[in-house]
Amino acid sequence: MIEANVLLLFFATSLLLALSPGPDNLFVLAQAAQQGQKAGLLVTLGLCGGLVVHTTAVTFGLAAVFAASAAAFTALKFAGAAYLLFLAWQAFRAGAQTGPSGTVDRLSPGKLLRRGVIMNVTNPKVSIFFLAFLPQFVDPRRGPLAVQFLLLGGLFIVATILVFGAISILAGALGDRLRQSARAQLLLNRLAGTIFAGLALKLATARRF
Template identity: 70%
Template sequence: MIPFDLLLLFFTASVLLALAPGPDNLFVMAQAAQRGSGAGLLVTLGLCTGLLLHTSAVAFGLAALFQASVLAFSLLKFAGAGYLLYLAWQAFRAGGEQEGDTGSDTLQRGRLYRRGILMNITNPKVSVFFLAFLPQFADPARGSLAVQLLLLGGVFIIAAIVVFGSISLLAGVLGERFRQSARAQKILNRLAGSIFAALALKLATTER
C-alpha cells in the first residue's frame, strides 16, 4: 500500500492545490458570502461528492474518455457553463433578497448540496486533472492501482473539505454584515452573479 510519507506529501500538495484560486473555491466563497457559512459547507459537501465520482472515473478508466473524446469533453463543459449561467441569472434576478429563500429549510439544504455536485461533475477538467495527478503517486508494485487511486482521491477530498470548509466559514462571517442590509444584499447578489458568469465563460472556453 502507499507509504505514509508519500500520503503526507500528497495531502500537502492537495491542500496547496485546493488553496489556489479556481472555480470550486471561488464558487464556495460566493455561495457562503451570499447565503451564509452553512450554505458554503453544504456546497462543499456537494463538490466533494462530485470528487468521489471523478475519483471513481479515474480509478476505473472512465476519465480517459474525456481526455480522448472532444465531443464528450465539449458536451460536459457546455452543460456546466449553462448551469453556471442559470445560477448567475438567479443571483441577478434576486435583487435585495437572498435567492431561493422561499420554501423549507430541508429543500434549500438539498438544493445547495445538489448545486455543489452539479458544479463539480459538469467540469470535465476535474477528471482530466485527476487523471494526470493521482497516478503520479500510485505504483503497480504496491498492489491494485484502482485501490491506490481511490485512496488518493479520498485523501484529496479530505484536503478539499478542510480548505473549502475554512473558506466557507470565513466568507460567511465577512458576508454577514452585507446580508443585514437589502442594498448590500443586492450588491452581494450581483457580485455572486458576476462570479458565476465569469466561471461559466472560463469553463466554456477551456481546452482539454
C-alpha cells in the first residue's frame, strides 16, 4: 500500500490543483451562480463521475490511446467544445425569471449531473493529465498498481468535492442575491454564457502535449 506521507502529499497537491483556476471549477462557479448552490453541488458530483471514468481509463491504460492518437483526441475535444457552445447558446438566450422571491426555473438534478459528467469526460486533457500525474505517486513494490491508481483517483475526487463544494456554496449564495434583480440575473446569464464559450474555445484549441 502507498505510504501515508505519499498519500498526504498527493492529497495536498490535489487540493492546490482543484483551487487553481481551470475549466472545471469555472464551470462549477458559473452554474452555481446562475442556478444556485444545489446546482453547483450536483454539477460537482457529475464532474467527479467523469473523474471516475478518467481514473478507470488510466488504471486500465485507455488514457494512453488519447495520448497517442491524434484522431481520438481531436474527436473528443471537439465533441466537448460543441457541447459547451450549446450551453453558452442556452445561457445567452435565457431571460430573467424573477418572482417575489427571486426564484428561477431550475434544471433537473439529472440534467445538472449529466452536464458535469459530459463536461469532464469530453475533455481529453484530463485523461492525459491523470496519465502523467498519478504514476508519480505509485510504487510497484507497494502492491498492485491498479489498486494504487484507484486509491489516488479516489483521493483526487475527495479533494475536488471539498474545493468545488466550497465554490458552489459561495457562488450560489452570491447568485441568490443577484437573482433578486432582473437586470443582475440577465448579467449572470450573459456571464455564464461567456464562460461556457471561453471554455469551448480553450478546449477546441487544446493540444495533446
